[in-house]
Amino acid sequence: MPVQKKIGLTALVPPELIFACRCSPFDVNNVIPGSKKYPRNKLCAWTAIWQEMLSKREVELDSLIVVAGGDCHNALVDGQKVAMSGVPTHFFFYPFDGDPEYLESQLHKLVDFLGTIESPEKPGQIKELKKIGKKIDEKRAQGKLSSGDAFRIMISFSDLMGDLDVFREAIYSLKEQKVEMNNRVALIGVPPIYHDFHDVARSLDLQVVFDELPFEFLRHSGTDIHNIASDYCNYTFARPLDFRIRFLQKELEKRHIDGVIHYTQFACHHMLEDEIMRAKLDYPVLTIQGDLPGKTPEQIKLRLEAFREALERA
Amino acid sequence: MIGLDVGSTAAKKVSIEDGKIEYQITGTHNWKDLITGIDGNDIISTGYFRNSVPHRASVTEITAAIYGVRHYFPDADVIVDIGGQDTKIIDVKKNNFIINDKCSAGTGAFLEFVANYFKIELKELGSFHSRAKRIPAINNTCAVFALSEMISQLVAGFTSEEVIAGMHYAFARRISFMVPDAQSLVLIGGTVKNKGMLSALKDILQTEILVPDEPQIVNALGALKYYC
Numbered sequence: 001m002p003v004q005k006k007i008g009l010t011a012l013v014p015p016e017l018i019f020a021c022r023c024s025p026f027d028v029n030n031v032i033p034g035s036k037k038y039p040r041n042k043l044c045a046w047t048a049i050w051q052e053m054l055s056k057r058e059v060e061l062d063s064l065i066v067v068a069g070g071d072c073h074n075a076l077v078d079g080q081k082v083a084m085s086g087v088p089t090h091f092f093f094y095p096f097d098g099d100p101e102y103l104e105s106q107l108h109k110l111v112d113f114l115g116t117i118e119s120p121e122k123p124g125q126i127k128e129l130k131k132i133g134k135k136i137d138e139k140r141a142q143g144k145l146s147s148g149d150a151f152r153i154m155i156s157f158s159d160l161m162g163d164l165d166v167f168r169e170a171i172y173s174l175k176e177q178k179v180e181m182n183n184r185v186a187l188i189g190v191p192p193i194y195h196d197f198h199d200v201a202r203s204l205d206l207q208v209v210f211d212e213l214p215f216e217f218l219r220h221s222g223t224d225i226h227n228i229a230s231d232y233c234n235y236t237f238a239r240p241l242d243f244r245i246r247f248l249q250k251e252l253e254k255r256h257i258d259g260v261i262h263y264t265q266f267a268c269h270h271m272l273e274d275e276i277m278r279a280k281l282d283y284p285v286l287t288i289q290g291d292l293p294g295k296t297p298e299q300i301k302l303r304l305e306a307f308r309e310a311l312e313r314a
Numbered sequence: 315m316i317g318l319d320v321g322s323t324a325a326k327k328v329s330i331e332d333g334k335i336e337y338q339i340t341g342t343h344n345w346k347d348l349i350t351g352i353d354g355n356d357i358i359s360t361g362y363f364r365n366s367v368p369h370r371a372s373v374t375e376i377t378a379a380i381y382g383v384r385h386y387f388p389d390a391d392v393i394v395d396i397g398g399q400d401t402k403i404i405d406v407k408k409n410n411f412i413i414n415d416k417c418s419a420g421t422g423a424f425l426e427f428v429a430n431y432f433k434i435e436l437k438e439l440g441s442f443h444s445r446a447k448r449i450p451a452i453n454n455t456c457a458v459f460a461l462s463e464m465i466s467q468l469v470a471g472f473t474s475e476e477v478i479a480g481m482h483y484a485f486a487r488r489i490s491f492m493v494p495d496a497q498s499l500v501l502i503g504g505t506v507k508n509k510g511m512l513s514a515l516k517d518i519l520q521t522e523i524l525v526p527d528e529p530q531i532v533n534a535l536g537a538l539k540y541y542c
Contacts, residue, residue, distance in 0.1 A: 284409055287412065305374050306376035310410070313377070
């Protein structure tokens, strides 16, 4: 069997089609939280770091798919820098209005870029794994899994570790444990750039029971281009804010949330959404902002601890 | 039992003797002087260094501020704590808070930076402000760029006193972006002792502003009140 092509992804791109085209997806954000890089000319550290690593071939890829429409605006420019460095790059656009026909046309272009569908059974297999992912999410909300363990699996649904068998094994190695659920918090926005965030939150008696973006990674699926398009067109990050907020309100209520942590990334346009989130979500909201990757800094821990005290006062 | 607030620039100790508040303030690095002869079991700590000093219990500055302010103003809606390294806005009624620390422009560190540029003591900023005849516009919200703007205003002919007053207004405007609508605000933290800063804040915020007699010891008092 020929060696699979390694395809970099900058955000959510249906991994179903990448596997179906007999390629191996790799979410380039995976390497960021553990990175010690100080990127030049940066706005958001997430995109700046992958841009620099890919342009300098510190991470080897056969090609890159940049989600340039409806999600990260910095990626549009940083993706072009990678393209200019010689990495074959495809720009993928979600529809702001959720038009499934538009998304279907984008998915056809994506398949053309990747080659052709050679393994049509893969999307169905991924759908089954995503069902297990939803159970993991439920178990965490019930206090049967640690938030950190569940997060690490859920965030990996963007590329399923590039190999369905390896990923399945990782899922089955998850160990259930009883978790005290004193302060149930939802983590909204882009994921924190700190690799230990969930564990730190837990050590401060805050249990993350909802991770907005990882939940999007496992929420959408489909078995062919048509129904993948009709599901992924509701990817909330690409849709208008009121669509996303209505979805959040429903999920937060379902999970009996005590408070919301809104993580914002320095120089990310999502920062502008903070005041809207605070106004529309009827929960105590803690806003934190990160910049470079690493461990959760002390000043963020202070905010988490103060937030815990605030929830306990409520 | 004492409340001990060891913050980024100052350490404060509060005790209540026969119903009267007694306090001492010193530099952060001299915090040990405040607890000579006091057992760790008799200390309730707060501030950045709350977990690095001996303590029976510790509490964050947010909760300490709420308890401390309640002693002076039981109906406070919003607390603005302008500290050395950050500014905290606490919406007591909504049980919410915001902390600004990514940028020093709205913190005591910015004032120190400015005082240092003019080669004056931090405590002199207020009296310089009071002698200003005009207030130049300083629009930058970034501390570093604000300083270059201040230098431009000096070049344009404004006096040091006027530029310092303009800087206080720029500072107050930055704080105002973080403050929610409220009937009254309580200001605490060492920065509020600067009368020029206080006057700019009153002018910009246009709401009733309350300041405890000694705004710098409120969190140490709050830590004590939280526990006792």
